[in-house]
Amino acid sequence: MPIVTIQVTREGTAPGATSTTAEQKAALIQGVSQLLLDVMGKPFDSTFVVIEEVDLDNWGWHGLPVSELRKRAGRPR
Amino acid sequence: MPIVTIQVTREGTAPGATSTTAEQKAALIQGVSQLLLDVMGKPFDSTFVVIEEVDLDNWGWHGLPVSELRKRAGRPR
Amino acid sequence: MPIVTIQVTREGTAPGATSTTAEQKAALIQGVSQLLLDVMGKPFDSTFVVIEEVDLDNWGWHGLPVSELRKRAGRPR
Amino acid sequence: MPIVTIQVTREGTAPGATSTTAEQKAALIQGVSQLLLDVMGKPFDSTFVVIEEVDLDNWGWHGLPVSELRKRAGRPR
Amino acid sequence: MPIVTIQVTREGTAPGATSTTAEQKAALIQGVSQLLLDVMGKPFDSTFVVIEEVDLDNWGWHGLPVSELRKRAGRPR
Amino acid sequence: MPIVTIQVTREGTAPGATSTTAEQKAALIQGVSQLLLDVMGKPFDSTFVVIEEVDLDNWGWHGLPVSELRKRAGRPR
Known part of the structure; x- marks a missing residue:
């Protein structure tokens, strides 16, 4: 009876999407x-x-919020 | 000093409610x-x-999102 | 389909027990x-x-590990 | 930068194994x-x-520890 | 490769703020x-x-939701 | 009343240590x-x-368990 928790940043990765789509x-x-x-x-x-x-704003990597990291470092995902 | 985390689907279970009520x-x-x-x-x-x-949409069971599972299988909770 | 996670310190609270008992x-x-x-x-x-x-050693409260807190401050649980 | 957490019961599911194997x-x-x-x-x-x-002993389903549930109800996983 | 999860109540603690600020x-x-x-x-x-x-409403301490605890007991944080 | 969860790999990072030390x-x-x-x-x-x-064995990065990743790729932490 496994439990799997998937945490992702709230943003679009499909064409035209601004968040993870239902699909x-x-x-x-x-x-x-x-x-x-x-x-x-x-x-x-x-x-x-x-x-x-x-x-x-709530996800940090490289010591920075991802919202900031994207501006500085290109497009880490 | 226990920590208890309760995860539930965001939907109403009380009469007339559309989400878990404050009560x-x-x-x-x-x-x-x-x-x-x-x-x-x-x-x-x-x-x-x-x-x-x-x-x-974010909760899965039986390999399906609960939003879809409800349509197919009645009312699992 | 709720998921409830209960986190407690690993220690006995029943008489004679050194950890949470099966009961x-x-x-x-x-x-x-x-x-x-x-x-x-x-x-x-x-x-x-x-x-x-x-x-x-892995649980902190009051800025201290519980293992240390117990020695100093009596018996917080 | 997703984080995926997979929680499973500590027991063998591969032939001869008593826990999840490295493979x-x-x-x-x-x-x-x-x-x-x-x-x-x-x-x-x-x-x-x-x-x-x-x-x-630490995983519950149907209101019972899985260790107990297995004895009563066959082999839920 | 540590993962640090910080859970806080959704409310302002900086002057004039109603939630945790981006800063x-x-x-x-x-x-x-x-x-x-x-x-x-x-x-x-x-x-x-x-x-x-x-x-x-979703955070409990002292057996009460923090929304209620604040009214009764002053300002626990 | 924040809750902070710190997850790290079980290994030594202090001189001579084989796990995170109490200090x-x-x-x-x-x-x-x-x-x-x-x-x-x-x-x-x-x-x-x-x-x-x-x-x-229980921590994955780059699609591999860290135990394997260390052998192949030097010393990611």
Whole structure:
């Protein structure tokens, strides 16, 4: 009965999108549930997935908020 | 000094509600603090409770977002 | 389909115990599942509970590890 | 720069294993990193994965510790 | 490659602010990254920081939501 | 009443150490509590810190377990 938590920055990565799309979320949920089944035999009905979207000001890397990091350093993802 | 994190889907379960109500949140906080006191002797002033509400698109079960699961399978909670 | 995470220090609170006992863990799981049912109507088969025990050196409060805090300040829990 | 946390019960699911094997852990890490790349374009060097193994006494479902649930209800995973 | 998660109540602590300001978030990210470097030699490019802001109704202490606790007990933070 | 969770790999970074030392843990707890006080005015008695140490096989980066990554790529931290 696995629990998988996926944390990503709140921003668009699909063409024209400004946030993670419903299709991307469904693909993450389907893909990670399949992975748990393939690797560990965990059935679909026992896997929970939670996706957390985090504002760019609230995510830090390289000692900076990502909102700032993007301006300085190009496009880390 | 326990920390209890309660994650639920962001939707109404009380009559007429579209999300967890303030009364339900207060009841969860009171109830879980009492439980820690009863079972482990933890005093009220040392227990933190954090409630996280997760959008239906962001919660997966059975390999599907809950928003989709509800349409197909009735009303799992 | 709630997920409840309970974090406690790794130490005994029952008479003679040096860690949380299996009986205490079962009581926490039963009690918190019942609470989710009573307050929000969540059925038992949709609630996951995870208990995390944390070493006293790894838990901080008042700016000190709990292992140190206990020596100085009596018995916070 | 996603963070993926995978929580599973501490037990064997591969033949002869009594816990998640190093090979299974590597497959989970590889697979979930690939999924983030495929679905959201996240490069491998920006994805962190953390696997947490939880003792059977510390995981609850159906209001019971999994250690107890297995005895009563067959083999939920 | 540390991951630091900072959870705070969603409210203002700077003069005139009604939430954590972008400047405070940047200072937390910079400070905690520096701390990991100083104490454990972790370079800035390997530390992730995630700040989570939690509504006052969703945070419990002393068995009460913080929104209620503030009315009764002055100003715990 | 902040909660700060610090996740690090389980390995030594101090001379001769094979894991995070008690002194390093105390320094992290003291430093992060001070940071919350300096930046947001949070008093020491309202900040909880939890340090989680994660086995090298259980931490993934670049699509690989850190235990494997170290062999191939030098010494990322």
